[in-house]
Amino acid sequence: MKPNYEITMFGEFTISNGKEIITDQANRSKKVWTLLEYLIVHRDRAITQKELVDLLWPGNDTKDPINTLKVLMHRVRTLLDELGKDSGKKMIYYKSGAYGWNDELKYSIDTAEFEAILQHGSEADKDKKLDYLLQAIRLYQGDFLQKNATDPWIVELSGVYKAKFLQASSEAAEMLFEQHRYTELISLCRHVIKFNPYEETFYLYLLKALVKTQQADKAQEEYRHISELFFREFGITPSEELTAIYKEVVETSHMPEMNLEIIKEKLTEEPTEGSFYCEFEFFKTIYRLEARSAARTGQSVYIGLMTVMNAKGDDLPNQKTTNRVMDALQETIRRSLRKGDIFTRYSLNQYLIMLPTTTYETSNMVMERIKKAYRREFPNTPVLLRCSTTPLTPDELKK
Structure with a gap:
């Protein structure tokens, strides 16, 4: 029999009666959602006023907590009335100083279905287990009550559900690959x-x-x-x-291709300005090719390392700042080098630059040019750019 209400707690919190829906994306007080969510999660018992007060106002930071709770509960019931007249009173009861979710209602909850399906899967044979796992995985549409994910009472439950989701997904992935x-x-x-x-x-x-x-x-x-x-x-x-x-x-x-013109077309780079940025694995390959070329021709190739630090010479304060500075520096490097030069990101706060056909003096001049360009473009960014260069020598092939 189809339930009268469908409740989701993975990702977005919603309650629907098939026509109307209420969702935590609506502009309501956080405490309204917290109270409603807590009642549903603990739907198997009545919850004392004291427990709810401790949950909502830890440290007793309200003068009249019981009356304040009653006002908040009225707001929760009013919210539920959007699903039908007097829905709030039908869904939430009050008895002997405690509130509870009416567990006699016909409703479904994605978290409960998730648990039940996983249980069926654990008891099924291998042929049917995969189907159960896939059903459970589909129900997971985000972390448990993710909008309030940092609330202490949610953190532990969220971790439990996530662990079960990842375990089920890992088992399902292995079985799908085998099949x-x-x-x-x-x-x-x-x-x-x-x-x-x-x-x-x-x-x-x-x-x-x-x-x-x-x-x-x-x-x-x-x-x-x-x-x-x-x-x-x-x-x-x-x-x-x-x-x-x-x-x-x-x-x-x-795939095999006999037409050399088609192959050449695939190899041709889209028109771009500035130097070539690549992943570190590509950079390693090109580095080894340049080492071979240097061994054969004797030409000089230099490698430059540019490290981003704060003004005191320490790491930048946080990851967000580091990424913002590194993105800006990448553009500066790209514009400051020749089209034939290659660079890559070597670590969280470092770029490696390959400078073929340069001397020691020239390579240092290039690194200084990049530093000056960055300071000119971002004069108010308090960062220190430390640079060093070293020659790529033919002797490296003998190691």
């Missing part, structure tokens, strides 16, 4: 990554599935996205396993 259901696996990974963008396991499965479905270009795009994301957030590169898959994609991504 060669790559299109479904791609959808699953994108769904998980949407809510958990730093879970590398699902990037691994995503790249593998894209390779299996001959979507090499998309696999390369995903790797570039991962590289940038991990650099910006943590100052690290993707794992060796992810990088190995990426290299495999690059090496095997092209």
Whole structure:
């Protein structure tokens, strides 16, 4: 039988009767939503006024907490009345100094369905387990009550649901991969990554599935996205396993093509100004090619390192500031170098620059030019740019 009310708590908090809907995206007091959510989460019991007062006004920062609670409860019931006349009184009862959610109503809650489906899956055989896992995963549309995710009473529950979601997703991904259901696996990974963008396991499965479905270009795009994301957030590169898959994609991504003009067209770069920015893996390859060339021709190549610090020579105060400065510096470097020069982001606050056919003096002049250009463009940004250069020598090939 279809329930009279449908409640969602994953992501956006909503209550719907099939026609009208109330949602925590509406402009209401935070305490109104907190009170309503708490009653529903603890729907299996009556909640004393004292417990609610302690929840809503910790430290007793209100003069008349009981009356203030009554006023707030009236506002909650008024909100619920948007679902039908007297809905507030039907949904929330008061008895012997305690409030509670009317558990006799016919309603569904996504969190309860999620738990029940996972339980069915744990008891099912392998053939049916995957279907249960996928059903549960689809229900997860964001972290538990994510708008109030920092509230102490929500944090622990949110962590529990997220752990169950990731465990179910990991099991489902493994089974989909084993069964060669790559299109479904791609959808699953994108769904998980949407809510958990730093879970590398699902990037691994995503790249593998894209390779299996001959979507090499998309696999390369995903790797570039991962590289940038991990650099910006943590100052690290993707794992060796992810990088190995990426290299495999690059090496095997092209189908046989006999028309050299078509191949040349694919190789041709879109018209751009300034130097060439690339991922660190590409930079390493080009570095090794330049080392080979230097061994053969004897020409000089220099590598420059530019490190961003605060005015005192320490790390910048936070990640947001670091990313803002690094984005601006990337543009300055791109415009300050020749079109044939190459640079990459080496760490959270460092860029590596390759300067072929330069001398020690010239390479230092180039680095100073970049520093001056940045100061000129961003005179009010209190950062220190530390630069160093070193020659790429033919002797490196002998190591």
